Amino acid sequence: MKTTSRRMIRTMALAAMLFASGVLPALAASEADYKTALAAAETAQKEAASLRNRWTTTESALAAAKKAAGAGDFDAATASAKEAEALAKASVFQATSEKERWKNMEIR
Amino acid sequence: MRVRSILASAFAACAAAGLAMLAASAIAAPDTPDPVTDAKAFRKFFTDKFPKVKFEDFVNGPYSMDEGLHKQWEEKEQFPPYDFALESGKEMFATPFKNGKTYADCFPDKGIGIRQNYPYFDEKEGKVVTLELALNRCREANGEQPYSYVKDEMASLTAYMAYTSRGKPMDIKIPNDPRALEAYENGKRYFYTRRGQLNFSCATCHVQSPGERIRAEVLAPALGIMNAMPIYRSEWSGMGTISRRLVTCNSQTRAVPLEPQSDEYRDVEYFLSYVANGLPISGPGARP
Numbered sequence: 001m002k003t004t005s006r007r008m009i010r011t012m013a014l015a016a017m018l019f020a021s022g023v024l025p026a027l028a029a030s031e032a033d034y035k036t037a038l039a040a041a042e043t044a045q046k047e048a049a050s051l052r053n054r055w056t057t058t059e060s061a062l063a064a065a066k067k068a069a070g071a072g073d074f075d076a077a078t079a080s081a082k083e084a085e086a087l088a089k090a091s092v093f094q095a096t097s098e099k100e101r102w103k104n105m106e107i108r
Numbered sequence: 109m110r111v112r113s114i115l116a117s118a119f120a121a122c123a124a125a126g127l128a129m130l131a132a133s134a135i136a137a138p139d140t141p142d143p144v145t146d147a148k149a150f151r152k153f154f155t156d157k158f159p160k161v162k163f164e165d166f167v168n169g170p171y172s173m174d175e176g177l178h179k180q181w182e183e184k185e186q187f188p189p190y191d192f193a194l195e196s197g198k199e200m201f202a203t204p205f206k207n208g209k210t211y212a213d214c215f216p217d218k219g220i221g222i223r224q225n226y227p228y229f230d231e232k233e234g235k236v237v238t239l240e241l242a243l244n245r246c247r248e249a250n251g252e253q254p255y256s257y258v259k260d261e262m263a264s265l266t267a268y269m270a271y272t273s274r275g276k277p278m279d280i281k282i283p284n285d286p287r288a289l290e291a292y293e294n295g296k297r298y299f300y301t302r303r304g305q306l307n308f309s310c311a312t313c314h315v316q317s318p319g320e321r322i323r324a325e326v327l328a329p330a331l332g333i334m335n336a337m338p339i340y341r342s343e344w345s346g347m348g349t350i351s352r353r354l355v356t357c358n359s360q361t362r363a364v365p366l367e368p369q370s371d372e373y374r375d376v377e378y379f380l381s382y383v384a385n386g387l388p389i390s391g392p393g394a395r396p
Contacts, residue, residue: 052372054364055305087305094302102300105311107146107153 029078034069037081041065044088051095058087141293143282143382150383154331158319167335167390169328173319177326181394190267190340190392193260193347197268200261205250211265214246223266223273224389227378228281229288236291236374239266240349257368258355263338263347263392270338270391278335278389280382291371295379298372299330304361310376313357325396332384334377336393343396350377 041062048054061084069077154166158173165172171181201219204210212218216225226239237245243265244254255261282288302309313322314330321327325343337350348356351368354376358365366372 052366053303056359056362056364057305059364091305094307098301098303102297102302102309105300105309105315106296107149107315 029074031069031074034065034074034077034081037078037085038062038065038069041081041084041088044085044092048088048091048095051092053091053095055087055091058084058091061087141289141296143289143292146296147383147385150331153315154318154329158329164388166329167332167384167387167393169333169336169393169395170319170326173326173329177396184394188340188392189342189394190338190347193264193267193338193340193392194271197264197266197271200265201268205247205252207250209250211243211246214242214249219269220272221276223270223391224276224279225281227374227381229283229285229291229378231283231285231288234285234287235371236295236378238350238369238374238377239269240351241369241374257349257351259349259352260347263349263352266338266349267347267392270389273389274391275388277386278332278381278384280378280385282382291375292379292382294372295375295377298376299379304358304363306361308361310357328395330380330383332387332390334381335384335387336390336395338391339393339395341395347392 041058045054045058045062048058061080065077065080065084068074068080151163155161155163158166161172168178168181171177201211212220216222223239226242227236229235230237240257240262243262244257247254255265282292299310302312311330313327314333318327318329334350337353338347339353340347344352351373354373355365355368
């Protein structure tokens with residue numbers, strides 16, 4: 001019994017060390033993760049489109065996400081989709097804040 | 109005594125209401141569209157910023173900002189790079205459609221010397237109509253396919269029409285129609301609104317930085333920027349319409365361009381042309 005618990009402790013300690021040192025890979029993104037990230041990005045981009053303020057960089061990130069997903073690389077696909085969501089949200093923020101801020105630049 | 113006090117109270121209430129209305133109108137005043145005042149302020153801004161530039165020279169864009177560039181422009185004008193577009197535009201303009209009619213049948217004064225009146229506000233449609241749009245509507249009304257707004261055929265046609273108006277002062281009207289004023293105001297808002305990942309508005313380049321370089325380009329002042337259109341750009345190795353210029357400006361700021369001749373583009377052209385009233389048509393132009 002003592003030997004078994006010692007072995008368990010040793011195994012867990014080894015696993016913790018390997019995890020901390022990055023030898024073990026982080027959990028890979030799944031197709032489901034990608035789909036969730038893409039849906040969020042597309043929702044944000046739709047809002048940007050309704051404000052007539054899409055960014056080319058968002059479009060590029062969305063295209064990159066779909067391309068990576070097509071190749072089965074869901075890590076890259078999820079990362080690009082999250083980038084697209086962040087860019088789309090920034091463009092929505094820009095369009096919303098510019099509704100009044102444009103007046104600051106007006107020649108009077 | 110009692111009557112007096114009632115009268116005094118009534119007078120005080122009226123005075124207070126009057127003051128409140130005055131205060132409200134004073135607060136509302138800055139947001140009330142006033143194109144005449146806008147145009148005056150617009151011109152003053154540029155003439156104060158560039159006191160050495162002759163007023164009518166603003167239509168020459170970057171060439172008006174720098175003596176060396178101005179000399180280059182004078183030399184270019186001896187063998188202008190837009191000549192080929194002018195020739196083909198003249199020929200296209202005179203060539204009858206399949207039904208025997210021509211562009212001349214669609215425009216006042218047979219389409220000659222009218223560039224300075226575009227864009228105009230069409231009160232029937234309730235929208236701004238640009239020259240490019242009017243040309244395509246003419247084609248469609250006569251059974252022809254419309255041209256691309258960003259390609260050579262449209263640039264050639266508008267180059268020829270601009271040439272027949274050279275020297276005539278821009279003359280854009282805002283009719284007494286709240287929709288026209290709204291279109292003007294929408295165009296103004298579009299001009300000053302930041303967009304794209306680079307967070308640029310049209311004004312960032314053409315109000316805050318004319319005469320400065322952005323990479324290798326010298327930025328043109330917004331005043332009179334439409335008067336030289338369409339333009340031959342060395343960077344494009346070809347001619348560009350107003351639509352092409354607006355689309356390219358958007359994508360350079362990393363904004364997805366709108367559809368050519370969308371309401372926003374039509375309105376911003378209306379605004380920029382109106383504030384350039386009085387400046388001569390100089391199109392077709394040439395730019396670095």
